[in-house]
Amino acid sequence: MTRFDVDIEFGYASGFEVICRWDDPIEPRITVLLGASGSGKTSVLRCLAGLERPHRGHIRFAEEVWFDAARGIHLPPDRRHVGVLFQDYALFPHLTVERNLGFGAHGLSRQAAGARVAELLEMFRLTGLERRLPGELSGGQQQRVALARAVFRRPRILFLDEPLSAVDRPTGEELREELGALIRTLGIPSYIVSHDRADALTLADRTVLFDEGRIIQSGSTQEVFDAPLTPAAARLVGVDTVVMGRIASVEAGLARVVIGGCDVRAAAPAGVGHDAALCIRAEDVVIARHDVADSSVMNQWPAVVRSETMQGAFVRVGLDCGFKLSALVTRDAWRRLGLKPGDRAWAIVKAASIRALPRG
Numbered sequence: 001m002t003r004f005d006v007d008i009e010f011g012y013a014s015g016f017e018v019i020c021r022w023d024d025p026i027e028p029r030i031t032v033l034l035g036a037s038g039s040g041k042t043s044v045l046r047c048l049a050g051l052e053r054p055h056r057g058h059i060r061f062a063e064e065v066w067f068d069a070a071r072g073i074h075l076p077p078d079r080r081h082v083g084v085l086f087q088d089y090a091l092f093p094h095l096t097v098e099r100n101l102g103f104g105a106h107g108l109s110r111q112a113a114g115a116r117v118a119e120l121l122e123m124f125r126l127t128g129l130e131r132r133l134p135g136e137l138s139g140g141q142q143q144r145v146a147l148a149r150a151v152f153r154r155p156r157i158l159f160l161d162e163p164l165s166a167v168d169r170p171t172g173e174e175l176r177e178e179l180g181a182l183i184r185t186l187g188i189p190s191y192i193v194s195h196d197r198a199d200a201l202t203l204a205d206r207t208v209l210f211d212e213g214r215i216i217q218s219g220s221t222q223e224v225f226d227a228p229l230t231p232a233a234a235r236l237v238g239v240d241t242v243v244m245g246r247i248a249s250v251e252a253g254l255a256r257v258v259i260g261g262c263d264v265r266a267a268a269p270a271g272v273g274h275d276a277a278l279c280i281r282a283e284d285v286v287i288a289r290h291d292v293a294d295s296s297v298m299n300q301w302p303a304v305v306r307s308e309t310m311q312g313a314f315v316r317v318g319l320d321c322g323f324k325l326s327a328l329v330t331r332d333a334w335r336r337l338g339l340k341p342g343d344r345a346w347a348i349v350k351a352a353s354i355r356a357l358p359r360g
Helices: 041-047 097-104 110-123 139-150 169-186 197-203 222-228 231-236 331-337
Strands: 001-013 017-025 029-035 056-061 066-067 082-085 156-160 192-193 206-211 214-220 243-251 252-258 262-268 273-280 286-288 299-311 314-320 324-330 344-349 355-358
Touching: 017 041, 017 214, 017 344, 029 041, 029 139, 029 169, 029 197, 029 286, 041 156, 041 206, 082 139, 097 110, 097 139, 110 139, 139 169, 139 192, 197 222, 206 222, 206 231, 214 222, 214 231, 214 331, 231 243, 231 355, 243 324, 252 273, 262 273, 262 355, 286 314, 286 324, 286 331, 299 324, 314 331, 314 355
Parallel strands: 029 192, 029 206, 082 156, 156 192
Antiparallel strands: 001 017, 001 056, 056 066, 206 214, 243 252, 243 273, 252 262, 273 355, 286 344, 299 314, 299 344, 314 324
16 A cells, blocks of 8 residues: 655744654545644644745655655646645735636646646536636535645645635635535545644544644544543543542542542542543533433532533533533523522532543
């Protein structure tokens, strides 16, 4: 199987350094590079595309060497045969759709260029828009033009830098679905840089997590989101509460972890005396007015309601249990509870729902 072999280091004058090492099979799938702003993911994408030059290391695509610092090799983007879709789409505002698409036709005959433009207009459902300027197009139409232009030269790999960050959330949800369908139709290995985990959950076959210039976890998207390996990874995939505690005892594989004066039961990640990070998803927290007489519920903590925030059909509730805890409940459930900030309640979480990690 051909592989994408990356081992690079890229530094900034500020002292921030990006180190990226991975060895990926080259397959027609979508990989999302997910991380907060400033985590290094865009720098990596630009190095892969040939738009930046790493300081050390190598990049090999199948049998080709795209970059090798020791040997002085640095192929430009056109020789790597890659397509790049920029964050703002980078369409030329004074050129029509047709001319934007044909901008990369250098070296082709007029007939070949025209045939390719016609093919892309049909493939990307742009027929009838040939004479329009980018400012006369909807967001979805602009995205299709930019993606069609990126694949004009039939690239072997596609790089997309935050393709949905410039649009509002409702528009982004619509465009995300369309973008995923278009990429899968193309059948090109694609790497998407994003800070939005919805992009990974919706689009990605594989997810690579970046934090402070390093890859901290990679794998299938389901695996990465279901089983984060570090507290930083847990925060990136949307675990709402990540708190540190000390393991006071372990019995039958179940640890008693002390946090802020509370005892928390969870699967033991280490032995007595070690620190542990407890990851609790908001949707796994049940709020009650009274404690529950249920032996299967291992964690029940008296709590004070700190805040309530409406989020569509749900309410995000901030609780103080001796540590800060976030819960997500339906509006109807919250109305029936009749609670408000300042009220006392109980927070209930099953031990099996808590992911405990060694301190990292």
